Amino acid sequence: MSDLNGYKSGSNLEKILRAGHFAVTAELGPPKNADAEVIRKKAALLKGCVEAANITDNQTAIVRMSSIGAGALALREGLEPVMQMTCRDRNRLGMQGDLLGAYALGLRNILCLTGDHQTFGNHPQAKNVHDMDSVQLVQMVVGLRDKGCFQCGEEIKGVVPRFFVGAAENPFGDPFEFRPLRLGKKAKAGADFIQTQMIYNVPKFREFMKRVVDLGVHKQTYILAGVGPLKTPGAAKYMRDQVPGMDVPDEIVERMETAGKGIEDKKAKAAAYREEGLKICIDIIHQMREIEGVAGAHIMAIEWEEAVKPIVEGAGLLPRPVVEAVPST
Amino acid sequence: MIVAEQKPLEEIRSLTGDAKRVLVVGCGTCVTVCFAGGAREAAIVTASLRMASKIDGHEKAVTEATVQRQCEWEYLDEIAEQVRHADLVLSLGCGVGVQxxxxxxxxxxxxxxxxxxxxxxPLEQGVWAERCAACGQCILGLTGGVCPIARCSKQLLNGPCGGSSKGKCEVNPEIDCAWQMIYDKLKSQNRLHLIMEITPPKDWRTSRDGGPRKIVREDLRLPVAGKV
Structure with missing residues (x-):
């Protein structure tokens, strides 16, 4: 597209990835209320540390400010949003209408998700939608951009929404052997980038990436490795034992436990845990940078946005690069 | 088959309200097989209602009848007299039977x-599990005989979500992950190629989303009198 200088969307995230930089994204969780100030404060913590921040969409099936509304607020603060969109709450009409609105508001990145099941959240009585799945959602958003058509095939007359389209993959979900193939399906659907589930089991992730590289999928889409700082050994244990699809090795739990050993003062103990959590996260980012096919890191510091800057800094990824150049088409 | 469960007796009693003469109608088909509304259950409900109303001091005359198939009008003709004498009919049929x-x-x-x-x-004595959601466009030929519409909690068509863990669904460890089963079956049959292509969004018009459904088979319809 001439107006986008050869970029698909022209988003900052796209520019950084196209330029070959190791990209950094983070997560910004909207509040469970209508307070714009929360977004402003969180955006200030992330601005300058990341290329873009994912704005979650009723994460864990709990009602929060919408990803589009919060994304538009973040954009005003100078933080580029990645609007997350799940298939749980909307059908293809609702999703496409929201995509048009989001684009009109200036949003340029989207992450297409299936969505956590509503029974986990605060409205377990709700009817879910799942008119489409995440692979089909990727295809639909790419179709809006590249074919200029709605999902039904009808032409979009006027401004076409051009998003940089992402999808998620959980390398630790089962069946493990199918995961790289499923990632391939998302790339085939047109996903420009992938953000993975949080990685704590690095050897297993390496195995996953080896298969991804063997399939050549890393050349079809940018893969951002998901990482996240742990706050306490309890959180690590909870993720290890209770969260389906999470893989937290015992060594990580032990590392967190050891960090607080011998410290009596409660506050000092909590601080020691957090410091170790940041260290583990930084270590993992360093390891990710060595893995073939990994194009960046996606930092999920859930309700701990303050952690992002020290992590990015600790990983030697500050300042973030600025890309203005026109890509070679 | 259609699987149903009996409502709690308290709810049944509340539904019967002030009716003096109650007819309990069982069904001899699916709900007999799943022990929810056959002749045996109709007899138990009848006795329970009688006893409960007696204790209340507002005794009801409760009778029972079980038809072979409550979901077809013609099977209901045999209870016409009993229905006429009742203030209220308590159906122990499925939703189709009630209607x-x-x-x-x-x-x-x-x-x-x-x-x-x-x-x-039935999986075993006393255990039943869902298998079909009647979506109106069967895809079991592509999914190794495991239905992702009825058996995947998110009705996914392109593989498992990130919550599939050790063969189980994220919603509940009692639920088998449909996509793990699909993968295992197709792999064992060397037919994984069936799920490698992207399955396009489903046309839900054949499902309930198209409105209440109806099938008309012209080849089976009886000639209308007076029409050539």
């Missing part, structure tokens, strides 16, 4: 004694 009764006897007050739950099969 067939209400349609066949428009003046009768018909209430349900069961919650119709799903189309499924």
């Amino acid at each position: 067939a009764l209400a349609e066949r006897y428009p003046d009768a007050v018909v209430v349900p004694g069961l919650n119709t739950t799903f189309m499924g099969l």
Whole structure:
């Protein structure tokens, strides 16, 4: 597209990835209320540390400010949003209408998700939608951009929404052997980038990436490795034992436990845990940078946005690069 | 078969309200097989209602009848007299049976004694599981005989979500992950190629989303009198 200088969307995230930089994204969780100030404060913590921040969409099936509304607020603060969109709450009409609105508001990145099941959240009585799945959602958003058509095939007359389209993959979900193939399906659907589930089991992730590289999928889409700082050994244990699809090795739990050993003062103990959590996260980012096919890191510091800057800094990824150049088409 | 569960007796009692003469109608088909609304259950509900109303001091005359198939009008003709004498009919049929009764006897007050739950099969004595969601466009040929519409909690068509863990669904460890089963089956049959292509969004018009459904088979219809 001439107006986008050869970029698909022209988003900052796209520019950084196209330029070959190791990209950094983070997560910004909207509040469970209508307070714009929360977004402003969180955006200030992330601005300058990341290329873009994912704005979650009723994460864990709990009602929060919408990803589009919060994304538009973040954009005003100078933080580029990645609007997350799940298939749980909307059908293809609702999703496409929201995509048009989001684009009109200036949003340029989207992450297409299936969505956590509503029974986990605060409205377990709700009817879910799942008119489409995440692979089909990727295809639909790419179709809006590249074919200029709605999902039904009808032409979009006027401004076409051009998003940089992402999808998620959980390398630790089962069946493990199918995961790289499923990632391939998302790339085939047109996903420009992938953000993975949080990685704590690095050897297993390496195995996953080896298969991804063997399939050549890393050349079809940018893969951002998901990482996240742990706050306490309890959180690590909870993720290890209770969260389906999470893989937290015992060594990580032990590392967190050891960090607080011998410290009596409660506050000092909590601080020691957090410091170790940041260290583990930084270590993992360093390891990710060595893995073939990994194009960046996606930092999920859930309700701990303050952690992002020290992590990015600790990983030697500050300042973030600025890309203005026109890509070679 | 259609699988149903009996409503709690308290709810049944509340549904029967002030009716003096109650007819309990069982069904001899699916709900007999799943022990929810056959002749045996109809007899138990009848006795329970009688006893409960007696204790209340507002004794009801409760009678029972079980038809072979409550979901077809013609099977309901044999209970016409009993329905006429009742203030209220408590159906122990599935939702189709309740409505067939209400349609066949428009003046009768018909209430349900069961919650119709799903189309499924018995896994073992006393355990039933859902198998079909009647979406109207069967894809079992592509998915190794495991239905992702009925058996995946998110009705996914392109593989498992990130919550599939050790063969189980994220919603509940009691639920098998449909996509793990699909993958295993197709892999064992060397037919994984079937799920490598992207399955396009489903056309839900054949499902309930297209509105209440109806099948018309012209080849089976009886000639209308006077029409050549």
